[in-house]
Amino acid sequence: MRAVVLLSGGLDSYTAAAVAKEGGHTLDALTVRYGQVHVTEMQSARKIARALEVERHLELDVNLAAFGGSSLVGDGAIPQDRSIDANEIPSTYVPARNTIFLSLALGWAEVLGAGAIVIGVNALDYSGYPDCRPEYLHAFERMAALATRAGVEGKRVRILAPLLTRSKAEIIRLGSDLGLDYRLTHSCYSPRKEDRPCGRCDSCILRARGFAEAGLTDPALHP
Amino acid sequence: MRAVVLLSGGLDSYTAAAVAKEGGHTLDALTVRYGQVHVTEMQSARKIARALEVERHLELDVNLAAFGGSSLVGDGAIPQDRSIDANEIPSTYVPARNTIFLSLALGWAEVLGAGAIVIGVNALDYSGYPDCRPEYLHAFERMAALATRAGVEGKRVRILAPLLTRSKAEIIRLGSDLGLDYRLTHSCYSPRKEDRPCGRCDSCILRARGFAEAGLTDPALHP
Numbered sequence: 001m002r003a004v005v006l007l008s009g010g011l012d013s014y015t016a017a018a019v020a021k022e023g024g025h026t027l028d029a030l031t032v033r034y035g036q037v038h039v040t041e042m043q044s045a046r047k048i049a050r051a052l053e054v055e056r057h058l059e060l061d062v063n064l065a066a067f068g069g070s071s072l073v074g075d076g077a078i079p080q081d082r083s084i085d086a087n088e089i090p091s092t093y094v095p096a097r098n099t100i101f102l103s104l105a106l107g108w109a110e111v112l113g114a115g116a117i118v119i120g121v122n123a124l125d126y127s128g129y130p131d132c133r134p135e136y137l138h139a140f141e142r143m144a145a146l147a148t149r150a151g152v153e154g155k156r157v158r159i160l161a162p163l164l165t166r167s168k169a170e171i172i173r174l175g176s177d178l179g180l181d182y183r184l185t186h187s188c189y190s191p192r193k194e195d196r197p198c199g200r201c202d203s204c205i206l207r208a209r210g211f212a213e214a215g216l217t218d219p220a221l222h223p
Numbered sequence: 224m225r226a227v228v229l230l231s232g233g234l235d236s237y238t239a240a241a242v243a244k245e246g247g248h249t250l251d252a253l254t255v256r257y258g259q260v261h262v263t264e265m266q267s268a269r270k271i272a273r274a275l276e277v278e279r280h281l282e283l284d285v286n287l288a289a290f291g292g293s294s295l296v297g298d299g300a301i302p303q304d305r306s307i308d309a310n311e312i313p314s315t316y317v318p319a320r321n322t323i324f325l326s327l328a329l330g331w332a333e334v335l336g337a338g339a340i341v342i343g344v345n346a347l348d349y350s351g352y353p354d355c356r357p358e359y360l361h362a363f364e365r366m367a368a369l370a371t372r373a374g375v376e377g378k379r380v381r382i383l384a385p386l387l388t389r390s391k392a393e394i395i396r397l398g399s400d401l402g403l404d405y406r407l408t409h410s411c412y413s414p415r416k417e418d419r420p421c422g423r424c425d426s427c428i429l430r431a432r433g434f435a436e437a438g439l440t441d442p443a444l445h446p
Binding site for chain 1: 283320
């Protein structure tokens with residue numbers, strides 16, 4: 001079965017895509033350039049798409065920076081060294097980002113005749129984003145069944161979130177078991193010169209904690 | 224209350240916005256340039272935004288033509304002179320378009336603190352599009368309540384579709400009663416030279432039928 005995977009260039013979407021591929025899906029990858037300050041992601045997404053041998057890799061521009069409202073699109077500073085509380089929504093939250101990404105994937109899935117969309121969200125280490133919760137994904141799936149021609153004809157598009165209930169450490173172990181090359185990935189929200197991760201943003205902290213808990217070293221830090 | 228209105232340049236979204244304004248909403252307008260072949264819409268959207276005295280008018284580029292799958296983004300010819308059957312989905316259907324538009328509006332609404340999104344869909348003359356049905360809009364609203372920080376904090380964004388159960392003739396009578404200038408609007412899917420409507424696409428046919436049933440002449444055709 002064909003699936004559209006939302007590929008960000010990070011560790012989670014790479015692993016989610018690999019799980020879907022392992023499960024027998026043929027993949028098409030969609031990467032959205034949404035005005036994020038960390039453009040290094042795009043290079044990583046291209047490398048990952050090649051490694052996954054996707055059928056097509058589409059890069060789409062949607063300038064969410066025009067809305068503002070998030071430090072991830074340049075509206076305020078990226079928080080550093082904070083203690084991460086899953087009940088608090090941080091300034092890196094981009095309003096409705098996953099809804100916009102899933103909607104775009106839904107449109108492309110319908111054109112391609114794909115039966116699934118793969119997204120790398122996880123609810124445990126979700127860093128407080130509301131659009132990473134299971135009840136949200138279920139509601140999106142129900143809406144999608146009513147939104148499209150495919151849905152009207154009884155061909156529902158499923159939202160696959162294989163990492164949803166996994167911790168970062170579990171994701172990293174899973175990916176390592178699948179033989180994924182995490183050197184290709186990029187997680188940092190505010191990379192310094194020469195694309196080196198800052199080590200201090202939420203994304204770097206969660207990644208480092210994940211590798212530590214998995215008992216593995218991060219190959220992107222020790223190439 | 225503040226509302227984000229999806230403004231296309233057509234007659235329906237103009238009327239829906241005017242109804243919301245009449246109902247006491249302060250409007251911000253979002254127009255999406257999605258790769259439609261009928262770019263004249265954008266000029267109309269700007270004129271209408273001025274006429275409505277919106278607070279902000281944001282034009283956003285999202286190239287849905289990259290997906291293909293619709294004659295409205297240049298994939299195949301726009302159908303002409305067909306008998307319109309509300310149970311058949313025509314080639315002008317753009318996969319997941321309203322979902323993508325509503326998602327973008329949802330993101331902006333959250334940044335602005337707007338409590339509503341206004342969309343000019345109607346279910347009677349909806350020309351067979353699945354994403355113009357009431358059950359679809361309700362499902363979107365439920366999903367949106369789970370998607371955003373505002374939703375988590377109990378501030379739901381409502382989807383206002385004041386034209387949902389109105390025929391095109393009823394919409395035109397309503398707009399005329401509100402004193403709207405329909406010369407500003409553009410409906411044709413495939414305009415000829417000098418921006419003259421073709422008179423043969425679904426949109427032209429539905430508009431002409433609407434004005435005839437309303438007992439009014441179309442000021443855009445008889446300036």
